[in-house]
Amino acid sequence: MTSQIPPVLVGLFDDAAVFPPGSLPLEEAVPAHVAHMRGAHAGLVGAFVLAAKDIDRLAELTADLPEGSFDLSVTVALPDVSAALAAARRIPAVRLVGLEVAVPDGVAADTVVPTLAAAIGDDLTVYVEVPRDNRREALLAGLAGTPYLAKFRTGGMRADLYPDEHELAAAVLAATRAGVAFKATAGLHHALRNTDPETGFEQHGFLNLLVATDAALKGAEETELVELLADRDGDRVAEQVHALSPQVRDVFRSFGTCSIAEPATESAGLGLLPAATVADLTEVSA
Secondary structure, eight states, X not given: OGGGSOTTTTTOEEEOTTSTTTOOOHHHHHHHHHHHTTSTTGGGEEEEEEEGGGHHHHHHHTTTSOTTOEEEEEEEEGGGHHHHHHHHTTOTTEXXXXXXXXXXXXXXXXXXXXXHHHHOOSOOEEEEEOOSSTTHHHHHHHHTTXXXXXXXXXXXXXXXXXXOHHHHHHHHHHHHHHTOOEEEESSOOSSSOEEOTTTOOEEOOHHHHHHHHHHHHTTOOHHHHHHHHHOOOHHHHHHHHHTOOGGGGGTEEEEEESOSHHXXXXXXXXXXXXXXXXXXXXXXXX
């Protein structure tokens, strides 16, 4: 029922159920993902995200599934790209559609693109996780004009892994000005900016990030992006999302979430999705 889903939300939620804090066992995450792809909310769901170290286990768990049952995006460190590609391509049940490449400490920004070009020879979507250090500007400049996209970390299991709104605004602005599309990962499965009641962590909202990206594309300065990322008013943010052009997704491609149910049901609660779209999510997520 993709036709019931606004274009700005189609395929936005990459299924990262096996990653913290959800940490769903792979033997449960695979059938859950297959169920998501058969549900009324299927149009919201992007690729299944998996660490390269778990590819062999995925091959075992999908041996009885039809060929090309679902899309796969593999997270891998830069030196291990070639091996991960070869392993993932040996799994008939999945369509390898993406790589999400981590850049280890000490790797110079200007070596990333040549290394990827030597290892990847096809049309995979490749995201390079942009380090939160002084390599960011040079790496984004290096990605500009190439097939490779950026990946921004927006959270994690510790408070210091969450960039504040100033840091995230600067990253979004730098990417849009460089003409580099991006995805986000970690800590972003809630619709709105919030304070986690259990950890006290300040968490970004994926709808806020959509709105801020649109503003950056329209020439907004960093101060405005900071305000948009910090906004907790659901009615105001939802109204802004309703007004977005689908073109914003040419830049903000997707985000990884350990829960499909939370972002989907919160979007429906804000009037951005028909209730019928998420009616089956309780059963799928159980």
